[in-house]
Amino acid sequence: MSLSTEFERVELPLEDAFTISRSTQEVAENVIVRISDGEGNEGVGGAAPSAHYGETADTVEAVLPDLLAAVEEVDDPHQLERIEGRLTDVVERNAAARCAVSIALHDLVCERLDLSLYQYWGLDPTESIESSYTIGIDTAERMREKTERAVERGYSTLKVKVGTDRDEEILAAVREAAPDATVRVDANEGWTPREAVRKVEMLDGYGVEFVEQPVPAGDPEGLRFVREQSVLPIAADESCVTLEDIPRIADKADIANLKLMKCGGLREAVRMIHAARAHGMEVMLGCMIESNASIAAATHLAPLLDYADLDGSLLLAEDPYAGVPMDGGEIDLEAIDRPGTGVRAE
Numbered sequence: 001m002s003l004s005t006e007f008e009r010v011e012l013p014l015e016d017a018f019t020i021s022r023s024t025q026e027v028a029e030n031v032i033v034r035i036s037d038g039e040g041n042e043g044v045g046g047a048a049p050s051a052h053y054g055e056t057a058d059t060v061e062a063v064l065p066d067l068l069a070a071v072e073e074v075d076d077p078h079q080l081e082r083i084e085g086r087l088t089d090v091v092e093r094n095a096a097a098r099c100a101v102s103i104a105l106h107d108l109v110c111e112r113l114d115l116s117l118y119q120y121w122g123l124d125p126t127e128s129i130e131s132s133y134t135i136g137i138d139t140a141e142r143m144r145e146k147t148e149r150a151v152e153r154g155y156s157t158l159k160v161k162v163g164t165d166r167d168e169e170i171l172a173a174v175r176e177a178a179p180d181a182t183v184r185v186d187a188n189e190g191w192t193p194r195e196a197v198r199k200v201e202m203l204d205g206y207g208v209e210f211v212e213q214p215v216p217a218g219d220p221e222g223l224r225f226v227r228e229q230s231v232l233p234i235a236a237d238e239s240c241v242t243l244e245d246i247p248r249i250a251d252k253a254d255i256a257n258l259k260l261m262k263c264g265g266l267r268e269a270v271r272m273i274h275a276a277r278a279h280g281m282e283v284m285l286g287c288m289i290e291s292n293a294s295i296a297a298a299t300h301l302a303p304l305l306d307y308a309d310l311d312g313s314l315l316l317a318e319d320p321y322a323g324v325p326m327d328g329g330e331i332d333l334e335a336i337d338r339p340g341t342g343v344r345a346e
């Protein structure tokens with residue numbers, strides 16, 4: 001075989017500026033990876049680097065030549081386990097960069113086998129759960145409007161960003177606009193442990209389903225304290241990055257929120273799902289703000305999840321790639337049947 005590889009940086013403007021407790025973002029910079037087998041098949045993947053985890057589009061572009069050289073050296077895309085191991089040898093960190101390569105390889109392998117990624121894994125997409133749609137931090141009035149718009153577009157599960165000094169005002173506004181929606185909140189490390197316990201009680205009054213990352217990842221005992229005192233389930237996101245984190249957080253959170261861009265690849269994500277189950281945790285798969293070049297792959301894992309938060313592409317003004325549509329948060333069962341991840345250039 002003669003594998004050839006290339007990558008390209010893309011600027012993706014967001015539909016609305018996206019604010020969480022610690023930052024605001026107006027553009028997402030992703031890096032798209034393409035791997036061809038010289039026999040007419042091409043796999044596409046994407047990196048959505050996050051500065052919070054030490055990556056930018058620059059760092060992704062800096063390490064991709066070495067990662068792709070390792071792929072070309074093995075020269076057999078079906079050797080997925082071996083290649084992903086080599087990628088970790090090349091760069092131990094840089095998870096988003098490795099993830100783009102992992103996704104492109106899986107897309108290519110499934111195209112070669114004429115299988116959809118879910119079929120390759122033996123999964124049943126009719127067991128997929130609905131994805132949430134995220135409402136970023138804004139004025140309470142703007143968040144009410146965004147919530148109304150999401151409900152009109154058919155989303156019945158919302159993830160609301162909090163971690164401000166007006167969290168109750170925000171929840172009241174969201175609940176007014178979406179009285180029947182399932183509402184989860186994400187504080188993105190925005191509270192102290194004692195503050196978090198008080199906030200969780202308040203949130204319970206608004207019928208919130210669970211609370212994500214109430215306290216900083218650097219305070220594991222604070223997370224444990226919140227979980228012990230909390231009336232709602234607690235999800236760990238910033239505290240749950242790689243496989244090694246699962247046993248560390250198992251007694252400090254109820255739900256493990258994985259992201260492909262944090263753990264570095266599809267195979268590592270599946271290992272984390274099973275490790276979390278073995279530790280009695282529920283599993284959520286989240287995402288960064290990212291193109292369908294990477295989100296499409298994540299939708300195939302939905303049958304393995306308790307909670308899906310795969311709206312990364314839905315927050316973009318436009319996406320150069322189409323993937324598996326999720327109108328109203330429901331995975332399109334026809335699109336997911338295409339060979340590979342279902343990604344294609346628009």
Ligand SMILES: [Mg+2]
Nearest residue numbers: 186212213237
């Ligand atoms: Mg989160």
